[in-house]
Every structure is written in structure tokens, then in C-alpha cells.
Amino acid sequence: MAGASQVLQLTDPLPLDGGGELHGAEIAYETYGTLAGDGSNAILLCHALTGDQYVASPHPVTGKPGWWERMVGPGKPIDTDRYFVVCANVVGSCMGSTGPASEAPDGKPYAMRFPVITIRDMVRGLVALLDGLGIEKLHAVVGGSMGGMQALSLAANWPDRAQRVLVIASTSRHSAQNIAFHELGRQAVMADPNWHQGDYYAQESQPDSGLAVARMAAHITYLSEEALTGKFGRNLQDRDTKSFGFDADFQVESYLRYQGSGFTRRFDANSYLYITRAMDYFDLAEEHGGKLANAFAGTEARFCLVSFDSDWLYPTAESRHVVHALNAAGAAVSFVELSAPHGHDSFLLEVPALDRVVKGFIE
């Protein structure tokens, strides 16, 4: 079992976009490499919806390797021999940072009493962590998917904190389709009789069925049709003929069930509700007078956006939309659409061109 993460206890209350403050919040984080004496070599990695701080070290619950070990480590594109890499569990999540499963001041879990948070609230927590670690200016902030939203939010709201901003397979706003899929997931959780209006922590059973369905639906959006067809086609699972029943006849069904049930062992259902809500609320232009270019006015950071041609969750057009705004703001921006077959999940998988772009951009 890997060791528990370091935890920073925030001394100041965390102000929240929804009004009010979060008191006594804790931020759990992992670091890799060594911070330079002048603090100039720090890279903040922002994790995705169901990600966590275990970027390049084994996950304490599943024992699986870190989620970006192919990108982060000694001699890797994000080289921990050169850079001090920080990754923190976002507020609202469930891997050591304060979230709905954490104890409220009355000693009971917050559950649905936890305040609804936003991407910007998550980033406020990350900025507080940077302050705590004595990192004034990041060499780079890097994130894929929801991590990319955090990177954009940091660049827009704390423009002096990062020199480079790398946003992979992400968006500046959630589309109706994005919100729709998340609502499907949330409704699956809330329809589970074990959910108990969120007060399930003391119960014998957790809303695992609902959370598993939410994960199955989401997982489909992370893969391309080509990837699903290539991986499973219409192949049957452990049988030669159809059962004429509702077992997992097809391999793709079996795979999704496995993904769903595995997920419930490492993730809190209420955290899933809160984080998907934060993503749905994300609209960087709306925060800046309705014009995305305003979000980046006067920025001196260098930006790089990467999309994947098979990603239909956050398609290339969303990255281009950000690039247009950055161009209008006169920012230094690179953008490339990489060809990869895996869909949205390409940012986590074997795409050598992504390694080269990441390495080149953060040099």
C-alpha cells in the first residue's frame, strides 16, 4: 500500500463562487522531483474528473501505477530530474482533500451539505497550495480534460502564477451535450435507493449500482466508436452463442460492467455529483463578461492547446475556440490537433506525438 499523501491544512477559509466559504479545508498532494532554490522549476499538474494526485506513484486503493506515468518521471517528457511536479487532489474529491465525504464541523460527513463548488474554487485551493509550498510562479501548469479547465482558469484568474499553460483535450465551457451526459450520471446515482439523499456513509450499502452506471455512461464518452469497435466489435464474452437473456453477452458489456464496478471501489458517489456539477458550471467566458478573449487580456503566459481528432467529448472545435480567443488577446499560443484513435482518453494513452509536443512546449 502506497503511503498517504502529504496534506496542507488551509489556515484561511476558501471563498467559494456559490457564496460562502469553506473552513478548514485540506488539500492532499503528491510531489515528484526537487524544487529549485529559486522556485523556478515547479510544474502543477491538474487531474481530470475521477483522477487524483497519484500521477506517477501507485494508487493507494487500486495499487495501479500512477495515471500519467508514461508522461511524468525521470527522463520522461515531464522530467522529474529537472522539474518539481506537484499534483493535488481537487477540493470536492475523495482522495484526501476536503469533499462531501469529509467530516463537517459537527463531526459527521458533509454529504449533501457540502457546498456546490466550481472549477475556479478548485483552482483557489490549488493556488493556496502553491502559496503554502512557496511557489510564486509556475514554470508550467498542465492539465487534460477537467485538468485543462483548471489550467485555463488559473491562467485567466491568476495570470501571474504560470509562465506556460498546457491544455490537452479540454474546453472553455461545457456544452449541452457534456451537461446532458453528466446529468445522466448524476440521475443514475440519485436513483440508487442506497443513495439516501447523500447520507449513505453510515449505511451498510453504498450507491454503488448508480455510480457504476454513471461511470459506464461516462466511459463510453471517453472512447471513440473506432476504439470500441476495434477493441470489442460484436465479439461475445466467454460464450459461443447469444444467451437470449440479459447477461453480459457481448465483450463490450462485460468491459463496461467491469469498469463501472471497479470505479465504485475507489470513488465516492457524492464527489462524483459535486465534481460533474463543477464541470457543468464551467464557462470561462461567462466569468469574464461573456467574451472569452477578455479572460486572457494582457496575459504574458505562453499557451499550448492540444486536441485529438477522435475526441467527441471535447472536440477540436472547442480547443480552436480557445485559440481564437487567445489570438484575439494577442497571447502567444500554439495549437495542434493530433491524430489518435482512442477518443478523449487519448491524452492518457500511448500517443508519441503528444510526448513530443509536451516535452517541446515545456522546455
Added chain:
Amino acid sequence: MSALRPDLAAIASAIEPGTRVLDIGCGDGALLAELRASKGVDARGIEIDGGCVERCVAQGLSVVQGDADSALADYPHKGFDYTVLSQTLQTARRPDLMLDQLLRVGKQAFVSFPNFAHWRTRSALMLGGRMPVTRSIPVSWYETQNIHHVTVKDFRELAREKNARIEREWFFANEKPVSGAANLRAEFAVFLLSR
């Protein structure tokens, strides 16, 4: 600078240090890299080919993947000291509108193109009776990206119609400068325009 194509070398030598440059159709970023290294230029690019963009970004250049015909519209008015369009004008859907955008986004604009009125092209057409395939126009008519062939004379006329002032001009044949009778003798032309 010797590694650069002659038209790019002419452009690089004419660009003032410390300026902002947007290279439209920047390819593998040779001009941008040169300008950044030798002149401290804030160099940006637009390139349609993903492989080229990836190589540019891997060198730390700020290059956006996009189509020159549409990408320029997002850039602010006079946001750059120079725009550069090297050997791309003849591939544009509407070279005249492209020229407008170049002069809108840049205070000055470099445009280079193969001259269709070079004597080799003329003679290939006149004597051979077929669409010329020459050193400067090396691809057959059916697969070339050059959909709007242009001559030095045509370009001067377009510049006049667009109220663009020709600040400087360079002509090359056989990778060497040409002076006089440019429309007949130049394989490639480079113009620096302002408006």
C-alpha cells in the same frame, strides 16, 4: 541564414529586430526559428499540416494549426509588425482577400510567390502547349496546390487595386538575385507591402 530558402532569407534580413511577426503557412518553422534566434523576434505561425505544427511546437515555437484562408480573421487589427506569406498566395482560395487580411493584421506584409511569367514557364506553355512543370512549379496541373497562378505584373496590379504600397521587392532565379526584366527573368518574387 544560409540554410533558408532565398525568399525566406531576404525576408529574414529585412525584418527589424525585436518586432512581432506572423508567418502564415510557416511549414516546419525555419523562418520563425531563424528570426527568434538571430533577431529576438516574437515569432508566431499558422500552418495547416499537423506534422509540421508538431515539429514547430516541439522546438518551442508558437504555431497554431489552421487554414490560412480562415485563420487570419481572428487576429486583431495591426497586431503584428509584419505578416509573412511565403509561397502560399497562389494556393489561397481568394488571394485578393488574403492580401487584405495580411495588411489588416500586419503593419507591413511580405508576400513571396513563384512567378508564372518566368521565361521557362512561358516557353513550356508556348512551345510545349502544355501546363508548365518547371523547377519553380514542379507539380502537374492535376495535383498542384497552386490554384491561382500569378505573375509579377499581376501582383503589382493587385497591389495597386488594393491601395497597397510596394516598399521593397526582391527577385530570384536559380537561387540568385535578378535585377531588371523581373517578370521575364524571375522564378520567384518577394514583395514588402504596406497600407
